[in-house]
Amino acid sequence: MLESVKMPLITAATEDDIDGIEALMAPNVKKQLVLARSKEDIRSHLGNFLVARDGGRLIGCVALRGFGEGLYEIRSLAVDAAFMGRGIGTRLVEACVEKAVKLDGNLVFTLTLRPNLFSRLGFTEVPIKTFHRDDKFREKIWADCRQCPKFDACNEIALVRELKA
Numbered sequence: 290m291l292e293s294v295k296m297p298l299i300t301a302a303t304e305d306d307i308d309g310i311e312a313l314m315a316p317n318v319k320k321q322l323v324l325a326r327s328k329e330d331i332r333s334h335l336g337n338f339l340v341a342r343d344g345g346r347l348i349g350c351v352a353l354r355g356f357g358e359g360l361y362e363i364r365s366l367a368v369d370a371a372f373m374g375r376g377i378g379t380r381l382v383e384a385c386v387e388k389a390v391k392l393d394g395n396l397v398f399t400l401t402l403r404p405n406l407f408s409r410l411g412f413t414e415v416p417i418k419t420f421h422r423d424d425k426f427r428e429k430i431w432a433d434c435r436q437c438p439k440f441d442a443c444n445e446i447a448l449v450r451e452l453k454a
């Protein structure tokens with residue numbers, strides 16, 4: 290039976306959430322749905338993470354990573370399997386967009402296998418080869434994509450959303 294949940298509050302992650310974030314991501318790392326993040330990596334980028342809670346239980350996480358010049362990436366998105374399909378992932382993405390706007394961001398992007406979640410929120414697809422060649426994203430490409438064994442056969446979908454009309 291599905292567990293009942295009201296739309297949870299999305300808050301900034303704290304030190305107490307590090308184990309929970311790692312646990313939420315672990316099964317999805319195994320399935321290659323999100324990039325692996327060590328506990329140390331989560332800790333040192335904790336300020337990027339937002340979490341969703343149901344009572345005391347951590348049920349979702351996402352990170353907003355800044356690259357400078359108003360460029361932000363939404364990454365490390367995961368929802369507890371028992372709570373999927375109730376809008377929590379959508380709410381986490383919306384919260385990231387709201388945060389990026391508050392930070393005076395210009396453009397937010399993501400690489401995902403779940404494009405609909407983002408396109409419903411105003412993101413538009415960029416062909417992956419165009420994304421890989423775009424100088425704007427060079428830091429992302431060098432930090433993550435170039436290390437990825439699937440770089441030349443990337444099956445992820447790149448989506449972007451302008452934050453200023």
Ligand SMILES: CC(C)(COP(=O)(O)OP(=O)(O)OC[C@H]1O[C@@H](n2cnc3c(N)ncnc32)[C@H](O)[C@@H]1OP(=O)(O)O)[C@@H](O)C(=O)NCCC(=O)NCCS
Pocket residue numbers: 317322323364365366367368369372373374375376377378379380399400401402403404405406407409
């Ligand atoms: C991807 C993930 C975070 C989505 O979390 P979620 O809480 O289930 O997301 P939501 O409930 O907001 O949306 C899930 C589904 O509900 C339905 N839905 C939600 N809002 C909807 C709306 N307004 N209209 C129509 N359908 C809607 C859709 O079927 C949607 O799936 P889709 O986005 O692929 O079309 C979650 O499935 C997960 O953790 N997956 C494993 C890790 C992963 O793939 N991470 C993404 C890496 S970017």
